[in-house]
Structures are given as structure tokens and as C-alpha cells.
Amino acid sequence: MSDAAAAQAAVESADQAARSLHHRLMASGHERPEGHTCPICFDLIELPMGQHSKINVCCMKSVCDGCILAAHRRGMNDRCPFCRTPLPRDDASLLAMIQKRVNKGDAAVRKGDAEAFSFLGGKYFQGRLGLTKDVSRAIELWTEAAELGSIDAHYSLGDSYYYGEGVEKDKSRGIHHWQQAALEGDVESRHMLGAVEYNNGNYQLAVQHWMISAKMGFEKPLNAIKDMFKEGHATKAQYAEALLGYRDAAEEMRSPQREEAKRLGF
Numbered sequence: 001m002s003d004a005a006a007a008q009a010a011v012e013s014a015d016q017a018a019r020s021l022h023h024r025l026m027a028s029g030h031e032r033p034e035g036h037t038c039p040i041c042f043d044l045i046e047l048p049m050g051q052h053s054k055i056n057v058c059c060m061k062s063v064c065d066g067c068i069l070a071a072h073r074r075g076m077n078d079r080c081p082f083c084r085t086p087l088p089r090d091d092a093s094l095l096a097m098i099q100k101r102v103n104k105g106d107a108a109v110r111k112g113d114a115e116a117f118s119f120l121g122g123k124y125f126q127g128r129l130g131l132t133k134d135v136s137r138a139i140e141l142w143t144e145a146a147e148l149g150s151i152d153a154h155y156s157l158g159d160s161y162y163y164g165e166g167v168e169k170d171k172s173r174g175i176h177h178w179q180q181a182a183l184e185g186d187v188e189s190r191h192m193l194g195a196v197e198y199n200n201g202n203y204q205l206a207v208q209h210w211m212i213s214a215k216m217g218f219e220k221p222l223n224a225i226k227d228m229f230k231e232g233h234a235t236k237a238q239y240a241e242a243l244l245g246y247r248d249a250a251e252e253m254r255s256p257q258r259e260e261a262k263r264l265g266f
Contacts, residue, residue, distance in 0.1 A: 025182060025193070026208060032185045032216055033151055035115070038064040039082050046253045047187060047218050057098045058085035060115045066257030069266045095129045102141075117145035118153040125156070125166070135166025146177065154181035155189045162192075182209075187218040194221060203233040211238065215245030217253055222246045 037044055038053065039061045046052040046064070053062040061082045063071075071081035079086055088094035101116040121141030127133030139160060145153035154177040160167050162174025175196060181189035194209030207228065210221035225242045228234035260266075 021179065025179060026212075029183045029185045029190065030212055030216070032187065035062065035151070036185075038062070038067055040064075040067040041255065041257075043255060044217070044253050046250070046258065047216075052258070055115075055119070056080045056082070056085075056087065057094060057101070057116065057119065058087075059083040060101070060113065060119065064258060065261040065266050066255055066259075069261040069264070070257060072266075091129045095123075095131070098123075114145045114148035114150035115152065117141045117148065118150040118156065121145060121153065121156065135160075139167055146180070151181045151184045151186045151189075154178070155186055155192075158189060158192060185216070187213040187216050187221075191218065191221045191224075194224065198224070198228075203228065207234050207238055211242050211245070214242040215249060217246060217249030219246065219250075 032044055036049060040063060043064070045062060049062060053064045054068060055062045058080050059082055061080075063081050067081055071079075076084075088097055098116055098120050101113045102120055104113065118141070121138040123129045124131055124134045124141065125138035139157070142150075142153040142156045142160070146157055158174045158177035158181065159165060160174070161170045161177065163169065175193070178189040178192045178196075182193055190209050190213040194206045194213070197203075197209060198206035207225060210224050213220075214222040214225060222242050225234050225239050229236060229239040
């Protein structure tokens, strides 16, 4: 095969791989991952999850505010509502608990603690829990967490590489991490893929990504489609579809217990 033919074959192979990935992205990741479900009431946690749930490092489970309120009323103020482990007393105790999970030697056990690596990476990135801010260490932990299957770690690595936060800027690598997370149902990563397409002028691809995440109950992409409609880059029908999908998903995540937790500012 001549050099020209080999080059052409390489281009065609790359194009085919890109089309295959695009198809997978649009066909997969329409449902949020299992870790986004409260382990007590078994309902999906409202978005953004950080505003409507709390993660405890004893079991690395995110428990919704409604179930935390119910546990509080039963007098469980000093134990995890899910696994009943006594809660850490201070930052030092919390850090020791999470480091114990991360420092396990058995590979099979470590694989089950992907979110522990991701969580600790976030604390190094922010300089929390008495840790000195260390972005390089955060990247290392997120990389291992992503290899172990953490969706959150893929999202964090996407941000870091795309914007060059603590690492050399590499937009393609950042997009790759967002794609991996989006394939598993991560709405934040899906939203970022839509933003990339929008900034590149690929408005219909942006709408497709944002439509998927809006229908999973994420308000940010819904507002983005609304803005695109005002700009003339999305149709009224597309905005209406996104709005109805968002409302249906949001309604499924509501419960009297969760609404009461909001009312009480819990």
C-alpha cells in the first residue's frame, strides 16, 4: 500500500470511529447511573446532587435530604443514615476514614472504592480537610478513580484537561473524559459536551446533548435550549420537548419528605 493510500485509510478509519462514537453518545447515557439513586428511598436524587444530598465517606453513598431529615427525626444524628457507622467528629477523623479506604492494598477491594479516590482527589484540589492544595495529587487520584470506574472522576478530569487546571491544557483529552462520563449517564458531562458543540457552532449537536440531559431533570441544559430558541438556533418544538421532559423527570424526583426538607432548609 502506498503512503497516500495508507494515509487515506487512516483518515477513513478515524472518520468511522468518530461516527461510531457519536452514535454511541446519542444512543447511550439517557439514564442516570445507579450511584445517583438514594440507597434508602431508592429514588433518583434531585439535581444538582450536591444541593440535595450528602455523601458519607463511611460507605461512599449519597443519601437524599429527605432521608437525612427522616433519620434526624429518629434521633440518628451521629450515625450514617444508611450504614449506621458513627460519623467522623471533625475534619481529621473524616480524612483518616477516607484515606483508610483509599490505602487498601487489595486490587479488588480498591475497585469498589473508586468514589473514595475521586472524593479525596476533590479535597486535594480544593485544599480542604486540612490538606494543602495539591492539584497534581488530585489529578493522580482522579485518574486512578476513573480507571476504577468513577464517573465523577471522569467529569473532574474533563474540566482539568479542557481548561488546563493543574495540567497542560488538552481539550481533546478533556472532551474524551466528558464523553466517557456522558456514556454512563452523567448530566454535567453531557451538558459540557453540548457547550463544546455550541461554541463550535454545531447548534443541532448542542441541542441533542442538552435535550438528553434536560430530560434527565437537569435545569441548566433546559435553560440553554431556551436561550438557543431565543437566538433562533433551536425550534419552539425542541424547547417544548425539553421542557416537558425536564418537568417529568423533576416530578419523579420529588417526594413529600424531600419537599419538607427544603422547606425546613435542611
